[in-house]
Structure formats: C-alpha cells, structure tokens
Amino acid sequence: MPALWLLFLGLVLMRHRLGRALVIVSGVLLLVGSTPVVGGALLGLLESGAQTIDDEQATATFFDAIVVPLGGAYADPEGRWWPLPGSVERTVRGQQIQAATGLPLIIVGGIPSPNQTEPEVAALQRVITLTPDTIVEATARDTFETARAIAQLLEDFDREGRSPRVIIVTAGSHVRRMVASLRRFGVEAAAAPAKHYADVRIARNGWLDLVPSARGARLVRRALHEGVAIGWYLVTGRIGLGDILSGT
16 A cells, blocks of 8 residues: 555656656555565565474473464454454464374463454354363463463473473464564474465466465565564564574
C-alpha cells in the first residue's frame, strides 16, 4: 500500500520532475515487493534467528521442554472460537517431537484481541486433544508475554545448574522475535519449525519465484509485518539488539 500511495502521488504530480521520480520509485517498489524470491530472502533472515534442529537432535539431554506459541484464533458466526491452521500445524509438530523425545510440551496462547472471549488454547482444544501431561498457558497475549511465562514455568524445572533451553515450534518468520524475547529472560532456544508442504506445481517451475505475483506480495508482507514488530520491540525496550543478533 505505501508503494501504491507513492504511485498515486506521483501520478498527481506527473508534470513535475518529483512526480515522475515518484512513479519510477513506486514502480520499482511494487515490482520488488511482489516477487517471491525477495520475500523468500527476507523470511530467510527471520528464520535464521536460531539454530534449526531435527528430531534426532531434540533430546532431553540438552533441552528442558518443547514450546508451542499459538498463532491466533477466529470466531465463527455463532461466536465459537477456532484455532488458525498455523496453530494446529505447530501443535501437531510439537506433539510429534514430544513423542520422540519425552520432553514436556508447553502450549501458550491467551487472549490477544479485546473482542476475543476465550483463550487461544481453549479454541485449540476444540480440534486437537492434548495429552494430560501437556502444560497449558492461557494468559500470554503476545510474544513478549509468552517468553516471560515460559521463563517462569521453567523455574520449577530441574536443570542441574545450567541455563534453561527449549525447542520452539513456530512459524519461520516468528523465530527471530520469539527467540530474542526468550533470551531477554535468560532462556536459550533452538527451532524446529512446523513442516511445510510446497505446491508441486510451483516447486517444479522455480522460475516462478522471479515473477511478481500475489504469492510474492504475501511473502514480503509477512516479512515486513514481522520486521515492524521486531522494530517496535527494540524501540520499547522489550528486547535489545544483542538479543536479536546473539546466536545468528
């Protein structure tokens, strides 16, 4: 949208040199901002905020728990709340790691929106059955509060004198901010992102990543949204620059 605003302003001022310059700049921004390869590169920077591990590396020797921060919920016309697909995907992945390692599973999701009438974890349990030993945290409203709640829960864990370490299962774009927030509270983390399944038609035609598309705009938008959130956390002192860069 900012690029479209610039384009509109440029068209209004088209008779002036400034207007023509704005049209060119906005055109370049629209082209770059809707190209999948650009969105993928930006998301890659966010995903590299922590070491990525596979199931064989996720052992109880090095980690204390698996943490799944939920990604939102929505209300149906009857007012019942349901988890977004990303929340379901993360939870299933967390349960897979728990089955392989025996580590405690912590699901975190409160009420982030003023009009939301029940926690995200309650919505999740409408579609997924959680095992009795799953630890549910239903008060955290955002990433920072999630990190604080996790740190408080880990205080009761037996860590043999070492710093707490967790495996987080979240969207790749969310990894850097989540890990930085955990570091703010002295918790180290590795990431085990939920597995994604690519469209075989796109995977078969890699050149499509160079073509502007709605998919590219969606990827860039997701990366910019997360970048703004990280910037806000830095400005408000929720995280420091060291929290962002540490471990990268």
